[in-house]
Amino acid sequence: MKLEQVVPFGRSLSEYREMFSLSVGDCSRNILGVGDGPASFNAEMTKLGHRVISVDPLYSFTGQAIKQKFYEVVDDIIEQVRRTPSDWVWTYHQSPDDLRANRLTALHAFLADYDAGKNQKRYVVGELPHLSEVHDATYGLALCSHFLFLYSDQFGLEFHKAALYEMLRVASEVRVFPLLTLKGARSPYIAPVVHSLEKQGFQLSIQRVEYELQRGGNEMLVVKRG
Ligand SMILES: C[S@@+](CC[C@H](N)C(=O)[O-])C[C@H]1O[C@@H](n2cnc3c(N)ncnc32)[C@H](O)[C@@H]1O
Incomplete structure (x- = not known):
């Protein structure tokens, strides 16, 4: 997968539950969604009475502009997925068309x-x-x-370290998914980021999760304040 910029693609609450192994207890915490973009996570969680704040540079745009940005990229992305069948696992989404339909459903719930x-x-x-x-x-x-790790070609190691420390400043626990780059390889920043955070006394684990769309992309990084 090749993308010129970070794309406004959003996932659903059900996907967030699987990507981050969210338990009932997790959902009752005060949650910050960093880079939530046009995901329907916040909308669906709010309807259920949970507390989620989403932060994203995308929110400087109107809903109409976000919708337009989505439509500018969606067909190219789905076409790239179609051309690389062995890079994807069709368990959650059933096919490239199903993936497109699910992204549209999330976008409309967000809007x-x-x-x-x-x-x-x-x-x-x-x-x-x-x-x-x-x-x-x-x-x-x-x-x-x-966002983090996925766009390792666009954002460097120092950005990743600073981003993780910043999320740990505002939250007692941080979870990041996936640990792969857009090319489907493990991000080269995982090891140095883990090393840096461990040295500062944070508790880290890499945990297997249910969700897998990029082949091999079924792990999240969990970091807790020590
Ligand atoms: C591929 S979307 C993922 C959206 C959502 N997290 C999900 O998984 O459904 C990546 C998001 O990262 C956002 N983003 C880009 N640069 C960012 C930054 N510096 N800090 C936080 N979010 C950023 C984009 O605006 C975009 O909405």
């Missing part, structure tokens, strides 16, 4: 919630590595899906 969510300050403009609006230790759990 239906976006204006209300912005008014309620559940969708906040911000970006790693500085979440300057967020106070220390505000959240029980910070989640980052399909």
